[in-house]
Amino acid sequence: MACGEFELITRYFDRITSSRRDVEKGIGDDCALLNLPEKQTLAISTDTLVAGVHFLRDIHPADLGYKALAVNLSDLAAMGADPAWLTLALTLPEVNEAWLKEFSDSLFELLDYYNMQLIGGDTTRGPLSMTLSIHGLVPQGRALKRSGAKPGDWIYVTGTLGDSAAGLALLQHHIKINDPAAHEALIKRHLRPMPRILQGQALRDLASAAIDISDGLISDLGHILKASGCGARLHLDALPLSGVMKSHFDPEQAISWALSGGEDYELCFTVPEINRGALDVALGHYGVPFTCVGQLAPQSEGLVLLENNRPVERKLKGFDHFG
Amino acid sequence: MACGEFELITRYFDRITSSRRDVEKGIGDDCALLNLPEKQTLAISTDTLVAGVHFLRDIHPADLGYKALAVNLSDLAAMGADPAWLTLALTLPEVNEAWLKEFSDSLFELLDYYNMQLIGGDTTRGPLSMTLSIHGLVPQGRALKRSGAKPGDWIYVTGTLGDSAAGLALLQHHIKINDPAAHEALIKRHLRPMPRILQGQALRDLASAAIDISDGLISDLGHILKASGCGARLHLDALPLSGVMKSHFDPEQAISWALSGGEDYELCFTVPEINRGALDVALGHYGVPFTCVGQLAPQSEGLVLLENNRPVERKLKGFDHFG
Numbered sequence: 001m002a003c004g005e006f007e008l009i010t011r012y013f014d015r016i017t018s019s020r021r022d023v024e025k026g027i028g029d030d031c032a033l034l035n036l037p038e039k040q041t042l043a044i045s046t047d048t049l050v051a052g053v054h055f056l057r058d059i060h061p062a063d064l065g066y067k068a069l070a071v072n073l074s075d076l077a078a079m080g081a082d083p084a085w086l087t088l089a090l091t092l093p094e095v096n097e098a099w100l101k102e103f104s105d106s107l108f109e110l111l112d113y114y115n116m117q118l119i120g121g122d123t124t125r126g127p128l129s130m131t132l133s134i135h136g137l138v139p140q141g142r143a144l145k146r147s148g149a150k151p152g153d154w155i156y157v158t159g160t161l162g163d164s165a166a167g168l169a170l171l172q173h174h175i176k177i178n179d180p181a182a183h184e185a186l187i188k189r190h191l192r193p194m195p196r197i198l199q200g201q202a203l204r205d206l207a208s209a210a211i212d213i214s215d216g217l218i219s220d221l222g223h224i225l226k227a228s229g230c231g232a233r234l235h236l237d238a239l240p241l242s243g244v245m246k247s248h249f250d251p252e253q254a255i256s257w258a259l260s261g262g263e264d265y266e267l268c269f270t271v272p273e274i275n276r277g278a279l280d281v282a283l284g285h286y287g288v289p290f291t292c293v294g295q296l297a298p299q300s301e302g303l304v305l306l307e308n309n310r311p312v313e314r315k316l317k318g319f320d321h322f323g
Numbered sequence: 324m325a326c327g328e329f330e331l332i333t334r335y336f337d338r339i340t341s342s343r344r345d346v347e348k349g350i351g352d353d354c355a356l357l358n359l360p361e362k363q364t365l366a367i368s369t370d371t372l373v374a375g376v377h378f379l380r381d382i383h384p385a386d387l388g389y390k391a392l393a394v395n396l397s398d399l400a401a402m403g404a405d406p407a408w409l410t411l412a413l414t415l416p417e418v419n420e421a422w423l424k425e426f427s428d429s430l431f432e433l434l435d436y437y438n439m440q441l442i443g444g445d446t447t448r449g450p451l452s453m454t455l456s457i458h459g460l461v462p463q464g465r466a467l468k469r470s471g472a473k474p475g476d477w478i479y480v481t482g483t484l485g486d487s488a489a490g491l492a493l494l495q496h497h498i499k500i501n502d503p504a505a506h507e508a509l510i511k512r513h514l515r516p517m518p519r520i521l522q523g524q525a526l527r528d529l530a531s532a533a534i535d536i537s538d539g540l541i542s543d544l545g546h547i548l549k550a551s552g553c554g555a556r557l558h559l560d561a562l563p564l565s566g567v568m569k570s571h572f573d574p575e576q577a578i579s580w581a582l583s584g585g586e587d588y589e590l591c592f593t594v595p596e597i598n599r600g601a602l603d604v605a606l607g608h609y610g611v612p613f614t615c616v617g618q619l620a621p622q623s624e625g626l627v628l629l630e631n632n633r634p635v636e637r638k639l640k641g642f643d644h645f646g
Contacts, residue, residue: 024364028550029469030401030534031366031459036359041347043354044442046456048412050449078353089371089412089454119367122454126373131412131445131454133369136354146352211353227351 012104013088013118020117023085032119034085040137045075051128056171061099063191065106071214072134073114073195074265078212080144080204081136083114083197088121089131114197142204146227149209149270155232155294156279158196158266160242161217162254163189165261182244189242193265199290202282203269210269216260217293221268222303228270231301234294237308259314270296335427336411336441343440346408355442357408363460368398374451379494384422386514388429394537395457396437396518397588401535403467403527404459406437406520411444412454437520465527469550472532472593478555478617479602481519481589483565484540485577486512488584505567512565516588522613525605526592533592539583540616544591545626551593554624557617560631582637593619 014027025033036042049068051057059067069086076083088107092100111118167190169175170183177183196212203210209228211220217239225232239258246254271279283290297304305312337350348356359365372391374380382390392409399406411430415423434441490513492498493506500506519535526533532551534543540562548555562581569577594602606613620627628635 025466025468030398031368031404031466033402033461033466034365034367035463036363036365038361040359042357042359042365044357044408044410044458045354046410046412046444046454048414048445048447048454050414050447053447053449075353079356081354085367087367087369087456089369089456091371091373091452121369122371124371124373124376126376126452127450129414129449129452131369131371133410133456135367138356140358143348143354143356145348145356 012100013121015108015118020084020115023117023119026117026119032085032087034119037137039140041140041143043076043079043081043136043138043143044133045072046131046133047072047075048131049129059191061103062106065103066110066192068130068132069107069110070193070195071265072132073197074193074212074214076134076136077196077200078144078210078267079136079138080142080200080210081138082201083116083134083136085117085119085135086111087119087133089124090121091124091126091129093126093128138204144200144203144207144210144269146209146211146224149224149228149230149296150272151230151296151298153208153270153272153296154276154292155221155234155268155270155296156290156292157213157217157240157268158199158288158290159264160240160245160289161213161264161266162245162257162261163242164193164263164265165257166245166249167191168263177248179248182248185244190263193263195265196267196288198286199267199283199288202286203267206275206279206282207269207271210267213264213266213268214262216262217268218259218303219262224268224270225299225303228296229299231297231299231303232294233297233301233304233306235306236312238291238293240289240291240293256314335423336444338431338441343407343438346440346442349440349442350444355408355410357442360460362463364463364466366399366402366404366459366461366466367456368395369454369456370395370398371454372452382514384426385429388426389433389515391453391455392430392433393516393518394588395455396520397516397535397537399457399459400519400523401467401533401590402459402461403465403523403533404461405524406439406457406459408440408442408458409434410442410456412447413444414447414449414452416449416451461527467523467526467530467533467592469532469534469547472547472551472553472619473595474553474619474621476531476593476595476619477599477615478544478557478591478593478619479613479615480536480540480563480591481522481613482587482611483563483568484536484587484589485568485580485584486565487516487586487588488580489568489572490514491586500571502571505571508567513586516586518588519590519611521609522590522606522611525609526590529598529602529605530592530594533590536587536589536591537585539585540591541582541626542585547591547593548622548626551619552622554620554622554626555617556620556624556627556629558629559635561614561616563612563614563616579637
């Protein structure tokens with residue numbers, strides 16, 4: 001009987017770490033079996049990460065295990081969903097046990113943090129890549145969608161923007177800064193993004209639309225505008241930049257990263273005027289800033305970028321694998 | 324804004340072909356949103372297919388689109404589940420529109436046949452591979468598992484075994500037969516396996532355990548034996564072989580393929596004596612043969628292969644990517 005593949009999977013991924021009562025059968029049968037709570041909607045998102053495309057080939061396996069899941073969690077955050085189950089399809093060029101241990105330890109640490117369970121997947125041989133499918137639950141009718149925003153709603157983002165792009169540029173030696181702590185901080189923002197799960201859940205009844213910023217604010221706000229049939233006025237001087245960003249890079253570079261750098265994994269969301277007070281209360285105690293960066297407008301106005309309240313032009317491009 | 328990737332996905336994969344009322348949001352947001360029926364258990368299975376490992380590099384895209392889904396459906400069949408939703412993560416070396424059209428047309432034809440909906444996925448650039456996550460529904464407490472079989476239960480398989488392995492050997496020019504119709508038939512069994520969805524559902528209250536035969540009968544029956552804590556007596560002379568197989572290959576070769584060739588995607592299941600009559604009625608009208616090939620025994624007896632009721636030895640090996 002074949003052993004190698006199954007033993008490999010068992011040793012590193014078949015860990016009973018969660019006590020989720022909705023998992024009737026996890027890894028180890030033809031399918032996983034999940035019992036669903038009533039009056040909840042299932043939210044599912046799938047992400048593929050390919051070595052050399054979505055992550056640097058020399059990434060530490062612990063960083064990869066963390067980030068692969070964090071990116072997936074960020075999609076749930078954008079729907080206001082509560083994380084539940086994960087499937088992982090892992091394609092490996094070889095069996096490297098040290099790599100597998102560090103990758104899986106890191107993945108399970110984050111799974112445990114969110115009380116999630118790995119319920120299945122596949123392990124195959126080939127060029128390093130992985131596909132994660134994340135499953136979350138959200139009370140019926142309360143999921144945050146990209147559609148639903150209206151002209152007049154205010155545009156917000158969580159956290160600070162552009163740090164991840166700066167961190168990637170540092171990792172790729174495209175830029176250099178002579179401040180080890182700042183260097184470290186930016187790289188951490190690239191390798192260890194914090195999915196805004198709690199914020200997403202707090203926004204369920206307050207935001208009219210939401211998306212996570214994976215491709216850059218311009219590109220992802222663009223998805224809200226398209227799905228909701230709106231235009232927008234975006235104030236570049238309002239974009240939240242980290243202290244590290246402001247002290248080490250000129251404003252043009254910082255704003256360019258904030259607009260189109262990508263991989264921030266912050267939330268961009270829209271809030272009707274009437275909910276702004278409740279928003280301040282709901283997000284105020286999480287310790288993560290949230291900033292109003294503009295306002296939605298009629299679709300005919302398109303997306304207008306403003307600096308000192310004056311329209312400005314910028315050449316920008318979102319991330320596109322086949323562009 | 325980035326267009327290429329999104330347009331590509333939209334054009335070939337964002338088809339509204341199904342009228343599933345449980346899909347609140349399909350492709351086009353951060354997550355798909357699914358509304359779940361009450362008293363149903365969700366069954367999820369994930370399969371990765373890599374070019375050169377799981378399919379021949381020169382496979383026709385229509386055959387690949389069919390088989391990728393059929394293999395996934397077979398896992399649902401083995402649980403007795405009703406197919407519902409699919410996510411597809413597709414990694415492509417390049418944008419080849421003719422390829423995409425044939426692949427997606429074939430995939431959607433099979434999706435439609437089972438009233439399934441593609442609810443999301445990802446498209447990335449890289450070496451050709453794909454990961455499918457299939458979601459099905461099964462009434463609570465009625466899913467077929469690998470565990471649950473008991474000594475004395477009878478072992479059955481659907482269809483005929485070994486044809487797919489013979490078809491693969493033909494495709495790889497390892498063997499040759501001078502009968503075009505037989506050649507065609509065996510290759511079709513390899514490229515277009517029929518998932519036994521209806522049979523799986525009919526077995527819900529009759530079978531004590533079930534699995535689909537993807538790695539070969541020995542390997543997959545072995546999973547039932549391990550999960551159920553049983554041994555088995557398997558009658559090699561009872562293994563169902565197709566007419567084509569019997570007329571073109573010697574019995575030793577045919578039985579070797581039937582035991583360990585893999586990719587049959589038939590069901591192997593166990594039935595208590597008391598359910599055998601009901602089984603004949605339940606599966607009798609599907610037009611697909613089902614054959615008793617042995618009986619479960621106490622675990623201490625292990626797996627015994629018999630020919631003319633006498634134990635025989637065979638060197639066999641299941642499929643193992645890292646073996």
